[in-house]
Amino acid sequence: MLNRLKKLHWLDWLVLAVVLSFFGYIWWKIEGTLNYNWRWHLIPNYILRFHTEREEWFANVLLQGLIATIRISIYASILAVILGTILGIARCAKNLTIRMLARTYLEFLRNIPPVVVIFIFFFFLSQQLITALNIESWAREIARSDNRAVWEFFFGDMRRFPSLISGVIVLALFESAFVGEIVRAGIQSIPKGQREAARSIGMSRYQEMRYVVLPQAMHKVVPPMANQFITLIKDSAIISLISVQELTFKTVELVASTRLIFEAWITTAAFYFVICFGLSMLFRRLENRKT
């Protein structure tokens, strides 16, 4: 640390001073014009609170939202990887119809704003799916039964399960288009010789994909996939619009109840930042170790 400080040129110090005074000025302006009673002391209670009646610590709205966001991100990315891999393979298929279908899906998603896509998927797809599969009454049965603890660990409040699932489906469908493109790039980056070699030793097209192309391609696409996962966490904020009880939605609720506008949003921003930045650090280290 000290060594690094010594390496700084006087120009670096100047730049640092200018930046600091710039932020100081903005802060001073905000304090002057913003009429706001800061009530930071209320925020910790909305993350973790001691329940005076039940006499135990429990996760309050903000932490509940954060946990929900993490759950949704994990499930949605698993689903997105599965769908995206299928999509990526379809994009490289010999059959023109399959290729065109995959292309249509992709272009549809890439050229429509995420918010619009989310609404369309929600009302026309995930809603119908949930009604058709009768997921709601099934989830309610679990919520009423005694062995709900395991389910709640994985999915949170089972009464809100349908909304969680539609959030996961919508998000996964949306992200699968981008995962698909990553997979396609991975497949196409495998030298032609590899595929020809596979065919020449008598492998079928399926075996060629399964044993030669995909293992190499998947290895190559890990870094962009990790990146896409972080994007997915950030994108998950959009599904608050379809009332999935994740971090952003809970923050809106908290603001509506307490008027802690700035404290609540700054805290939420910090949550997202810590998770996404932490993950990107982790992925970078894993990558460095590999090479």
Added chain:
Amino acid sequence: MNITRRFLGAALGATLAATAALPAFAQSTAQDIASASVIEAIKERGVIKIGLSLFKPWSMRDLNGELIGFELDVGRQLAEDMGVEVEFVPTSWDGIIPALVSGNFDTIISGMTVTPQRNLTVNFTIPYAYSGMTILANTAMTEGFTLEDYNSPDVTFAARRGATPATVIADMFPEAQLLLFDEDGAATQEVLNGNAHATMASEPTPSSEARRYPDVLNVPFNQAFQAGGEGFAVRKGDPDALAYFNSWITAKTNTGWLKARHDYWFRGNDWADQVPE
């Protein structure tokens, strides 16, 4: 002779069958309507699902993150009287009517004012609450303003998008500018920051905000504007649900229960320690 008698018999039989079938047909239609009602679905499920959007003090989260408020009292009592469980589905205000129409919940109990426009999409019960709105103004910016002075292009209002205050403001002050936000807190903040002259909301929110920022905010007029009625919203084509909710509201109005709950949340301050001011 023989043929004619047989023919007569057949004709008689046909007529008899037809007269018997007609009321049966009418009856089955009535049964269809009754069994398709959301009331039947609620009884069968054992759960009533109520959509709401958080709006202080109609509904809000307390210190423990639990939902409390006037709507919650109404919803819980309604469920108890129906003998079913209650599930509240917090939904963003923008999408609450589409969510009802697409079947996410059985009814909206969320301080929704009955307006002809909304009535084109959903049906409303008779009002279960009446709330008037008051103006919450930035004291320094609106010094000496009469009510007419607010109706000028130089005046800016802030309000929550899609909510009744936004409509009322556009109605009462057509000349004024209107800034729209996704929730109430942001609208109030704009008034606090001096970016808007005033906002409108139903009491007691304006008074409590004015108490928190006595130097900046005030409630300039002691009257409530456009006291509208709030009703439950249900999907169209369901006469049974409307009938049931209407008689429930009538019964609860007659016993004074609704007024007592309304006064507790809207006039009193007894619940203030459950939510941080």
